[in-house]
Amino acid sequence: MDCNQVAELTPLYLSGELDRERSGAVDAHLRSCPSCMSELESQAHLDARMREVIAGEHVDASAVERWIRARISMEPRSKIASMSPRPSAQPHRRRWIVATATIAAVLLLAAAGYRGLMSPHVAPVYAAAVQDHQLEVVNHAPRSWLFDRAAISALAEGQGIAAAVPFALSSGPYRLERAKLCFLGGRIFFHVVYTDGTREFSVYFRARGAEPLPGSPHEIDNGHIVHTSTLGAEEVVSLQTKDLTIMVVADRYSGDALQVARFAAAAL
């Protein structure tokens, strides 16, 4: 075995994965080659020191553990599917879906004309938004929120959301409090918490993809179809603008979610 072969096998040698025959051959080479021996020794040394330093760093996972325990107790025999994967861009299909959805909405509104058209099955992404809102806003899970205006803008832009978007809703009766990113149904959403002075509510933003919004349409505001769902004590009102998918989660009895969504439909 030569120096090249030893170098190639070093990762397996250091992790103890070489079979006895090859391990013996490496050992034999090392005994006769001080240069390879010294190289291997310094690698092993650096590995040990790296492990000691990085594994020794303080990592506090208590917030994560509390969160997952709470989630598990919410879905003890869970089989909730994540939101279906985003379809590839299909402009024609998308226009068709939007057109169909619009016609469906108009027909439904004409036929029903009432609020709270609730599907018996709440879409997983809405259920995830409600659970997230309950844990992180209603129950105040200890999380790293951003409060700084510039940092919030940067966070939004990193997600393909215009920096002004979170602040567009922070006018009139509403004030932006804090923001962070979160996963809902396996996708990243930009989560912003607003208050009207007495109650807090959540708005989840995401750069719009090709996917249509799940759920039943409720009304059309400023050309945007607004969907509503209720789950427990919360209401989710969602809409899509040209660039954004938006979900508002608030206490269902306050009626705030729909008002905020109407405000968003006009402002964005």
Add this chain to the structure above:
Amino acid sequence: MNERQNEFESIAIPQSRSLLRVARRLTFDPAIAEDLVQETLLRAWRSFDQFQPGTNARAWLFRILFNVFYAQGRKIRSSPVVLPLQMPGRAAERHSSTNCSLLDSAMLSAALDDLSEEHRTVILLAVVEGFTCRELADILGIPIGTVMSRLGRARQTLRESLTPSAPKLFRAQASAK
């Protein structure tokens, strides 16, 4: 708490610190790292029925972590970077000795953060978390030969950044891969 919850509690929850440690060095953002680990554990819980007791739970959890990370990676990586200990390109200047035992923690940490994501990943999994090359291949979904060459290059880069006078014996073969 039912039996499955107890089982999950004893198998998966103890790995949360390891998962978070790796997630933080992948995302460089404590909040996103927490979300990444939460999503990982949630997915693990939802597919816990498919997990076979007695098989490698750690590797299974890390496989899920990397699946989530790669699925969302571009967005995660474009987030604001906060690197309290990182001094890009400075690690070598601050140290001229080849004696690794003298390397201080901040420099090692900075050198690790300076590595490319691919190299940082294999060092974290193999060196810090102690996974074998076969387990790495399984976790990352890449051939074992790729794991070996990546690990070789990553170790060499790390040593060069920490010790400018490090022997270059293995570099020629490593970079030829």
